[in-house]
Amino acid sequence: MPLRARTEPLIAAIAVVAIAAHLALRVVQPSSAWAGFPAQEWPLFGALLFGGLPLVFTLTRKMVTGDFSSDLLAGISIITAVLLDEYLAGTLVVLMLSGGQTLEAYAVGRASSALSALARRIPTVAHRKLGSAIADVALEAVEPGDTLIVFPHEACPVDGIVIEGRSTMDESYLTGEPYVLSKTVGTNVLSGAVNGEGALTIRAEKRAVDSRYARIMDVMRESEQRRPQLRRLGDQLGAIYTPVALVLAVLAWLISGESIRFLAVLVVATPCPLLIAIPVAIIGSVSLSAKRGIIIKDPAVLEQIDTCRTAIFDKTGTLTYGEPQLTENLTAPGVDADDVLGAVASLERYSRHPLSEAITKSAAERGLALSDASEVSERPGEGLRGLIGARRIQVTSRAKRLAQVPDDATALPPQAGGLECIVVVDGRYAATLRFRDEPRHDGMSFVGHLKPVHDFARVLLVSGDRESEVRYLADKVGITEVYSSQSPEQKVALVREETRRVPTLFMGDGINDAPALTAATVGIAFGQASDVTAEAAGVVILDSSLGRVDELLHIGSRMRRVALQSAVGGMVLSVGGMLLAAAGLLPPVSGAVMQEFIDILAIANALRASMAPRTLSDYGTAE
Numbered sequence: 001m002p003l004r005a006r007t008e009p010l011i012a013a014i015a016v017v018a019i020a021a022h023l024a025l026r027v028v029q030p031s032s033a034w035a036g037f038p039a040q041e042w043p044l045f046g047a048l049l050f051g052g053l054p055l056v057f058t059l060t061r062k063m064v065t066g067d068f069s070s071d072l073l074a075g076i077s078i079i080t081a082v083l084l085d086e087y088l089a090g091t092l093v094v095l096m097l098s099g100g101q102t103l104e105a106y107a108v109g110r111a112s113s114a115l116s117a118l119a120r121r122i123p124t125v126a127h128r129k130l131g132s133a134i135a136d137v138a139l140e141a142v143e144p145g146d147t148l149i150v151f152p153h154e155a156c157p158v159d160g161i162v163i164e165g166r167s168t169m170d171e172s173y174l175t176g177e178p179y180v181l182s183k184t185v186g187t188n189v190l191s192g193a194v195n196g197e198g199a200l201t202i203r204a205e206k207r208a209v210d211s212r213y214a215r216i217m218d219v220m221r222e223s224e225q226r227r228p229q230l231r232r233l234g235d236q237l238g239a240i241y242t243p244v245a246l247v248l249a250v251l252a253w254l255i256s257g258e259s260i261r262f263l264a265v266l267v268v269a270t271p272c273p274l275l276i277a278i279p280v281a282i283i284g285s286v287s288l289s290a291k292r293g294i295i296i297k298d299p300a301v302l303e304q305i306d307t308c309r310t311a312i313f314d315k316t317g318t319l320t321y322g323e324p325q326l327t328e329n330l331t332a333p334g335v336d337a338d339d340v341l342g343a344v345a346s347l348e349r350y351s352r353h354p355l356s357e358a359i360t361k362s363a364a365e366r367g368l369a370l371s372d373a374s375e376v377s378e379r380p381g382e383g384l385r386g387l388i389g390a391r392r393i394q395v396t397s398r399a400k401r402l403a404q405v406p407d408d409a410t411a412l413p414p415q416a417g418g419l420e421c422i423v424v425v426d427g428r429y430a431a432t433l434r435f436r437d438e439p440r441h442d443g444m445s446f447v448g449h450l451k452p453v454h455d456f457a458r459v460l461l462v463s464g465d466r467e468s469e470v471r472y473l474a475d476k477v478g479i480t481e482v483y484s485s486q487s488p489e490q491k492v493a494l495v496r497e498e499t500r501r502v503p504t505l506f507m508g509d510g511i512n513d514a515p516a517l518t519a520a521t522v523g524i525a526f527g528q529a530s531d532v533t534a535e536a537a538g539v540v541i542l543d544s545s546l547g548r549v550d551e552l553l554h555i556g557s558r559m560r561r562v563a564l565q566s567a568v569g570g571m572v573l574s575v576g577g578m579l580l581a582a583a584g585l586l587p588p589v590s591g592a593v594m595q596e597f598i599d600i601l602a603i604a605n606a607l608r609a610s611m612a613p614r615t616l617s618d619y620g621t622a623e
Contacts, residue, residue, distance in 0.1 A: 008098045011051040015095035018047035022088060044087035051094040052078045072242055077266040081588065084263055089588035093267055095596075122192070126157040129201065139208045146204045156193045159211045160202035162186065167198035241571060245269035245578060252582035260588065264581035268591040269574055277566030277606040284610025285559035292616070293527075293545075294552050298538040301522045305556035308505040308521055310498050311456050314491075315463035315470060317509030317526055317544065319447075319477055320437040324355055326362040328434035330413050340431045342368040344423055347386045347393050350376045355421060358435055394424040401429070417468040436472070442619070443477040446546040449619040454553050457502070462486050462494060462516075488515055495519040507549065508537075524549060551616040562609045570602035 021043035025032075032039040056075045074097045081090030125136045127149040134149055142148065142158055150156050156169065166184045171193040183189060189202055191211035208214060249265035252258075286296045296302065313319050329337045345363035348356040350373060363370065376386040383396030401422045402409055411429050412422070423431040440446075450456040462483045463470045470484035483494060492515040498504050499521055506513075506520035517523030517537045525537035527544040541548045577594050580586040586594065 007054075011055075011098035012095060014051050015047045015091055015098065018043040018091055019088070019095065022091075041087050044091045047091045047094055048078065048082065048087065051098060052082075052090060055094065055097055076246070077263060080259075080263045080266065084259055086260070086263060086588055089263060089267055089592060092589060092592035092596075095592075123155050123157045127151065142204050142208055144204050144206060148202050148204055150189070150195045150200045150202060152195055152197050152199060154195050156189050156191050156195060156202070158191045158204045158208050159206045160189050160204045162189060162200050163203050164201035165199055167200050168196035169193040170196070241269075248578055248582055256584060258584070261582060261584055264584075264586055264588045264591050265578045267588045268577035268581045268586065268595050277570060277602040278563045280603055280606040281559055281563035281566060281609040284607060285555050287610050288612055289552065289555055291612070292548060292551050292555075293542040294548055294555075295540040295542060296538070297540065301538040302556045302559045304503060305505065305522045305553060306560050307503045309456055309502040310458045310460065310504045311450055312460045312462055312495060312498065312504055312506045312516075312520065313479070314506075314508035314513050314516075315461060315465055315473055316437060318507045319443045319461070319473060319546075320439055322437060322509065322544075324358045324419055324435040324437050326358050326433060327418065327436050327438075329431060330434070331431040332411060332429055335425075335430050337431070338366060338368055340423055340425065341366070341433075342370060343388045343391065343393050343425070344395060344431075344433070346370040346388050347373050347376065347384060347395065349373070350386070351378055351384050355419065355433075355435055359433065392426050396422050396424065398422055398432075405429075417466075417472055439473055439476040440546060442546055446550065446619045447477045447479060449550075453618065454557075456505075460494075460498070462491055464488075464491075488513075491516045492519050509544070524552070547617050547619075550619045554616050554618075558613075559609050562606060566602045566606040569605070570598050573598045573601070 022040045025040035025043070029039050037045075056078055058075075060075060074093055077093045078090045081087065081093065122139075124139055126139055126142050126146075127134050128137045128142065129147040129149055139157055147163070148157065148160065152167070162183050162185050164185065169181055169183050169189060171181060171190055183200060188205075189200070191206075191208065191214070245266065249262045249269075252265050253262035282299050282302060285302050286299055289296050289302075316322050329341055331337050331340060341359070341363055345360045345368065348359045349370065360370075371388050373386045373388055376384075378384045383394055383400060385392070385394050387393070398412060398415065398420065401412075401424065408429050413432050416434065417436075419435040421433050421435075422429065423433060447459055450459055458481060459479050460481045460483065461470060461474050461477075461479045463473075464486050465484060467482075467484040470482050474480070474482045483490075486494065491513070495504060495506055495516045496519045499519060503521040505522045505524065506516050507524045507526070508517055509526040513525070517525060522539065523537040524539045524541060527540070527542045539552060541552075574595065577586060577591060577598070581588075581591050
């Protein structure tokens with residue numbers, strides 16, 4: 001923590017004590033004097049010496065380097081107050097400046113409460129199982145493949161898969177959803193999720209530093225190190241505001257001939273609330289996003305996303321689920337569709353092919369009983385083979401089947417869009433199974449509301465898939481601008497060209513999307529994205545949900561609105577106070593109290609950015 005951040009609360013405390021002692025002495029000993037000065041002034045001298053002098057030195061260095069921020073007004077006010085024997089007003093300025101920084105630190109801490117709570121929940125040890133023995137090891141020592149025990153009511157140390165036991169887990173801190181999820185053998189568990197009543201044995205899938213929990217923690221460090229554009233805008237406004245306040249103070253002095261008005265104007269102008277309110281709104285929005293499973297890697301996106309006017313989607317895993325589903329079961333004459341599906345599903349249970357889950361899921365939905373398989377093999381170039389009862393089943397591709405049996409060309413149905421596999425039973429063609437990666441159920445409503453609700457002018461679909469597949473999806477979700485068969489190089493060139501015209505929002509999933517994510521104004525990677533993709537993106541949506549994207553759009557818009565309300569509103573109120581002070585209607589002490597009230601109002605309003613409204617997403621009702 002910087003030295004100034006640690007000393008600000010102490011300086012504020014000294015100022016408060018000095019002011020209280022000053023007021024008490026004015027009542028108890030109004031006419032007493034020490035060393036030629038009224039007794040009630042000595043506590044103020046102490047506050048100005050131990051609190052005001054260090055602040056003046058710091059602000060003088062800023063002025064020498066050309067930094068004319070609003071804090072500079074505080075230094076001038078303190079010096080002027082001393083020269084005019086307005087020690088109480090000078091001490092109040094010290095209190096405002098140090099108290100404002102203290103309030104900012106408190107507000108940022110309050111806005112970051114969700115992230116801080118996550119940090120406190122990180123376990124420091126894991127219970128590793130070796131044979132029948134269980135030993136506690138440091139979290140950093142856990143490696144993928146280790147067998148760990150998660151005891152009841154403990155936080156899960158790493159991402160993994162349950163291999164023994166049944167329980168429930170509370171993942172609300174990670175996903176934002178207030179649900180307790182059942183966990184049994186084969187289900188995934190997330191680091192940081194809190195276990196329920198039963199002990200679970202898990203196999204670690206990632207190291208602790210690569211887990212979801214660690215990714216959420218990274219956002220705190222990264223967000224503290226980055227200064228988004230909106231904060232820089234605040235600095236620019238402050239650079240304008242400072243000379244304006246100085247000119248107004250000098251004019252008030254020259255026109256009235258009263259130097260006290262110069263001091264009064266500067267006291268009201270110090271410090272500028274925009275430099276306090278904007279970072280509070282930013283950190284609050286980062287915190288709110290984290291609670292919703294949205295990792296803001298670069299806080300600048302919270303300002304930029306509201307300016308984006310072109311939305312660019314990748315296909316797989318963004319507008320689709322990334323999970324192919326069986327859509328057609330075309331059988332040869334005399335072959336029963338359910339019979340062949342049940343046989344194939346019985347065999348596919350032993351495969352890790354991407355289409356295996358779609359086949360077994362379809363069989364389960366139709367209530368088909370599965371049989372045991374034997375002699376299962378899946379050699380490269382041969383497809384999946386095995387015995388189901390007395391029948392020999394083979395699952396292969398069209399090209400491989402025709403290479404083996406060219407005469408089947410007339411028996412196979414015409415090739416269509418999507419994926420397919422060929423089923424052979426006892427050496428004879430039996431069926432063609434067709435699959436599609438279906439659009440998300442909310443894809444059309446999400447795309448449809450981008451233009452009317454979020455002011456996007458264009459929506460593009462860009463994919464490396466062939467045109468028939470991309471057009472199929474585009475028609476399903478209502479996108480008319482389509483770019484198919486795009487290589488990663490073509491994708492990034494397209495995104496760069498669009499970004500040169502207007503700010504762009506790119507949403508993708510997969511390593512080949514990383515360059516496009518970097519080229520866009522705002523890049524969003526979905527939860528199953530690779531580490532490369534997540535590193536390239538400014539935002540990571542952990543739950544791979546279009547609803548989270550909509551929430552992010554609303555959070556960004558709301559952050560910008562709240563930050564500017566707080567900053568500009570505080571400036572307007574300060575200017576009003578300065579005009580009153582310039583007219584002689586607001587003396588320095590009263591002006592200091594008024595400015596402190598303005599700062600508190602600005603911070604309180606900025607804190608609204610960390611508080612979730614009743615709803616953060618509205619596209620579910622859009623047409």
